Amino acid sequence: MGIAERREREKENLRQEIIDAAREIFVSEGYDKLSMRKVAERIEYSPTTIYLYFEDKSALLREVCEEAFYKLGDAIRKAKKTGRTPLEVLRKGLIGYIEFGLAHPHHYEVAFISPKDKIFGEGDYEFEGSAGQQAFSLLSESVAECMASGDIRKGDVATTAQTIWAGIHGITSLLIMHEDFPFVERKRLINSVVDTTIRGLVP
Amino acid sequence: MGIAERREREKENLRQEIIDAAREIFVSEGYDKLSMRKVAERIEYSPTTIYLYFEDKSALLREVCEEAFYKLGDAIRKAKKTGRTPLEVLRKGLIGYIEFGLAHPHHYEVAFISPKDKIFGEGDYEFEGSAGQQAFSLLSESVAECMASGDIRKGDVATTAQTIWAGIHGITSLLIMHEDFPFVERKRLINSVVDTTIRGLVP
DNA sequence: TCCCGTAACTTAACACTGTAAAGCAATGGG
DNA sequence: CCCATTGCTTTACAGTGTTAAGTTACGGGA
Numbered sequence: 001m002g003i004a005e006r007r008e009r010e011k012e013n014l015r016q017e018i019i020d021a022a023r024e025i026f027v028s029e030g031y032d033k034l035s036m037r038k039v040a041e042r043i044e045y046s047p048t049t050i051y052l053y054f055e056d057k058s059a060l061l062r063e064v065c066e067e068a069f070y071k072l073g074d075a076i077r078k079a080k081k082t083g084r085t086p087l088e089v090l091r092k093g094l095i096g097y098i099e100f101g102l103a104h105p106h107h108y109e110v111a112f113i114s115p116k117d118k119i120f121g122e123g124d125y126e127f128e129g130s131a132g133q134q135a136f137s138l139l140s141e142s143v144a145e146c147m148a149s150g151d152i153r154k155g156d157v158a159t160t161a162q163t164i165w166a167g168i169h170g171i172t173s174l175l176i177m178h179e180d181f182p183f184v185e186r187k188r189l190i191n192s193v194v195d196t197t198i199r200g201l202v203p
Numbered sequence: 204m205g206i207a208e209r210r211e212r213e214k215e216n217l218r219q220e221i222i223d224a225a226r227e228i229f230v231s232e233g234y235d236k237l238s239m240r241k242v243a244e245r246i247e248y249s250p251t252t253i254y255l256y257f258e259d260k261s262a263l264l265r266e267v268c269e270e271a272f273y274k275l276g277d278a279i280r281k282a283k284k285t286g287r288t289p290l291e292v293l294r295k296g297l298i299g300y301i302e303f304g305l306a307h308p309h310h311y312e313v314a315f316i317s318p319k320d321k322i323f324g325e326g327d328y329e330f331e332g333s334a335g336q337q338a339f340s341l342l343s344e345s346v347a348e349c350m351a352s353g354d355i356r357k358g359d360v361a362t363t364a365q366t367i368w369a370g371i372h373g374i375t376s377l378l379i380m381h382e383d384f385p386f387v388e389r390k391r392l393i394n395s396v397v398d399t400t401i402r403g404l405v406p
Numbered sequence: 407t408c409c410c411g412t413a414a415c416t417t418a419a420c421a422c423t424g425t426a427a428a429g430c431a432a433t434g435g436g
Numbered sequence: 437c438c439c440a441t442t443g444c445t446t447t448a449c450a451g452t453g454t455t456a457a458g459t460t461a462c463g464g465g466a
Contacts, residue, residue: 114317170373200403
């Protein structure tokens, strides 16, 4: 039964080709410029063929994002390995998050900044289990450890984690979406946000 | 020469009618569902008539937003009147900002969350002098006063103001765009963000 | 009073978009 | 050898923003 398997393989290959083509266009041109017809042209198939592999544009884009968001998880996990104190782990994680966003602005945009009607098809997207959710879990764990070690004031972990998220999401999204705003020097601003947030959390 | 003036008046009226129609659709259905044809249908003119009054969709939307963002300025100015100490003024201003965003989510979205290709036509939008810019100036003034009074640690005003902006923009945009995320209770979270930010800034 | 230019608006069209339905062609199993 | 399934394409629909050309009404000058 090698034939069915070869078929299966080829089908999987095309699926991956579609994702690759979509990612290439998406990364360089962004969401608005990504169209099904452009993807189709790049893989040299008809536009509707894509619909045999993905339910709709949202589903395709979701795949592209999931792929990238493993990297975000990696960045935070790396912080967990290299940081020597819980607070240092947290700090490195926050910096890693912001740098990830700035390195992959289009991904960050559709997944975190304006996901509505973009990667969430009709409101039935499963955040549970997604790579984005995993990244948030890692942040929460880091927060819990900081509380346990006494590095930051004790309190509700979820509230604290979401407060931190607000801060780092705020600066990341502002820097991505408001390129023309006269921000102060980038590194300085990022450090200010991270430092202010952490200073606001220590006992 | 009353005729030319009447004409002028009528033209201005139609212009305002277009803005009104656009706002109504926009407020209730958001950017994606706002189309020139829908606006046209509501005012009972042909779609292309709108182009005699506005350069393009961005220009029309920009008008709708400018209109709304005077309210944001008002909210911050109100904080300036009712707050008794510079820090209280700042705090009320931050809360006012967040509440404004949550009260006008669609406006906040196109103006602050994802302005690219929405209200910024082809990158030649004048942030200088816009209502949004005025609001940010008010925030900066408030920060400067807090530094002068010693309520918050002294430092670069722009950096501090932008750091604060990151925090309040972060929570506002998250709450608007991620309705399905399991956030902790709204008021609790907002207070946590504002408190943490301010605690991070006091000497 | 008549004519004509101009201003206001409409109609038609272009180049796109995402997506559904129907058609076609090849291929492997009975 | 036939036939059904699989994989893909063609066609089409209902939208989008926007431009260019066409139409109509009206006020000022001759």
